[in-house]
Amino acid sequence: MPKRxxxxxxxxxxxxxxxxxxxxxxxxxxxxxxPKNPDAEYVYKLWMAHGVTTVRGVPLTSHAMSVSERDRSARNEIVAPRMFNYQTAGSGWDQGPVDRPEQARAWVQWAVKNGVDGIKLFATRPDIAKELITTGRAFGLGTMAHLGQTGVAQLNAIQAARMGLQTVTHFYGHFEALMRDYVVQPWPADMNYDDEQWRFGQVARLWDKIHPPGSPEWTAYLQEHLKLGTVFNPTMTAYAAGRDVMALRSRDWHARYSLPSLIDFYTPSLLNHGAYFHDWATEDEVAWRNFFQVWFRLLNDYKRMGGRVTVGSDAGFIYNTYGFGTIHEMELLQEAGFHPLEIIQAATMNPALSLHEPKARPLEFGVVRQGLLADLLIVGENPLANLKVLYGTGATRLNTKTGQVEQVGGVRYTIKDGIVYDARKLLADVAAMVERQKQERAKAPRR
Ligand SMILES: [Zn+2]
Structure with missing residues (x-):
């Protein structure tokens, strides 16, 4: 062997x-x-088996548990990615809901002292959002917003970005800011946001109600975000079932790696978040397919201008299983027009920068560079040629010499903080957890 x-x-x-x-x-x-996945270990091992060495929890879970899990992971006491703890305003403290700006300020000051790394906003009232963003930034907290439909008429993505918001997650707020003939989405009269088939079915109908891709308004919108430094974190995989529910429901990995309890959670229901396929029609899927085309263009145009896009999975809902969803998001970026190298950048360096910048700290991971933490993944096949080789189940290939169909790839080793993990062993642990739950269920049949 040469140089050792x-x-x-x-x-x-x-x-x-x-x-x-x-x-x-x-x-x-x-x-x-x-009830969907009783143990965090299941999630952690799926992430690590897919080479995910860092996650931004938005939130990971409750504040107290997020802090303790983050710290245990930092000490490498558990097999889990490095974690960043983003929380919604008011979480963790005992001083009630944050319903006015002074409370928002007080919560941020509490959060900084109590282990919060950043703030997750939803349909937050504009005056409170402004206080959270301004005070958060001043104290070195990151900011990310899911600009929920119940608040987007008051605060859309460009308005939030003008307040200093760092990251817009999902698509909420973009399309509403680009509407052509309306200032509020023209919902049907019987729209019920709490009925998730309405909620998820109607968002896609925005695709042809906006200033079209390439129009002056479209370009000006993206240019302003670029100037403000907004990060786009689309989590497209979380919505992919909307355009083809059958495809997502029958993913290759569900049988071996999706817990039966997780599949139960995904199954159409009036109660479980994301289980909205109550009576999902071809027309709903067509609306989502059209929506995706516009969304792809938005992301790719932003990237082409120099805007930052990051990979996020929001897994655990809508047939989107942990780890697999992260890789699927990378595939969707390729569909959006990103080169595989740009996708790897969106999955590594870009989010790493977004996590470090609010803290004004130099990069510690996210690129392969001497002096940085040894956070790496090693895979036997070239992911630039086929992103599917990063899936735990690998990619399917016909061996033309033997005539046999083979599964190739799958991350081989994940290295976090210089510690080497055998990704196949992690997957085997996950498969055993799934098998155990199946056997328990077989013993105690449910009605
Ligand atoms: Zn989420």
Whole structure:
């Protein structure tokens, strides 16, 4: 062997012929919990098995548990990615809901002292949003907003960005800011936001109600975001079932890696978030397919101008299983027009920058560079040629010599903080958890 490092090592990886890239940073996650996935270990191992070495929890879970899990991961006491703790205003403290700007300010000051890394906004009242963003920024907290439909008429993506919001997650707020003939989305008269088939079915109808791609208004919108430094974190995978529910419901990995309890949670229901396919029609899917085309263009145009786009999965809902969803988001960026190298940038360096900048800290991970933390993934096949090789289930390929169909790829090793994890072993642990739950269910049949 040529050049070896001088010091003795705990573990030696022979990566001859393999491909190395920075560990993936998933910019939008939650860890679920009972009843859908009782153990966080299931989620952590799925992430790590897909090379995800850092996650932004928005929120990961409750504030107290997010802090303790983040710290345990930082000490490498658990097999889990590095975590960033984003929380909604008022979470964690005992001084009531944040319903006026002074409260918002007080909560931010409390949050800074109590282990919050950033603020997640929803349909937040504009005066409160402004206080959260301004005070948060002043104290080094990151900001991300899901500009929920119940508040978007008062605060859309460009208005929030003008307040200093860092990251717009999902698509909420973009399309509403670009509407052509309306200032409020023209909902049907019997629109019921709490009925999720209405909620998710109607958002897609915005696709042809906006200033069209390439129009002066469209370009000016993106240019203003670019100037303000807004980050777009689309989480397209979380909406992919809307355009083809059958495809997402029958993913190759569900049988082996999606817990039965998680599949239950995905199954149409009036109660579970994201289980909105009550009576999902071809027309709904067509609306979503049209919507995706416009959304793709928005993201790709923003990227082409130099805007920052980041990979986030928002998994644990809507047939979007942890780890697999992160890789699927990368595939969707390719569909949007990104080159695979740009996708890897969106999955590594871009979110890493977004996590470091509010803290005014130099980059510690997200690129392969001497002096940075050793957060890497190693895969036996070239992800630039086919992103599917990053899926735990790998990519399907016909071996033309043997005539056999093979599964190739799958992350081989995930390295976090210099600690090497065998990704296949992590997946085997996950498969065993799924199998165990299936057996428990077989023993105690449910009605
Ligand atoms: Zn989410």
């Amino acid at each position: 490092p001088p010091q003795a090592a705990d573990f030696e990886v022979d990566a001859t012929g393999m491909y190395v890239m920075p560990g993936i940073v998933d910019d939008h996650v939650h860890i679920g919990g009972p």
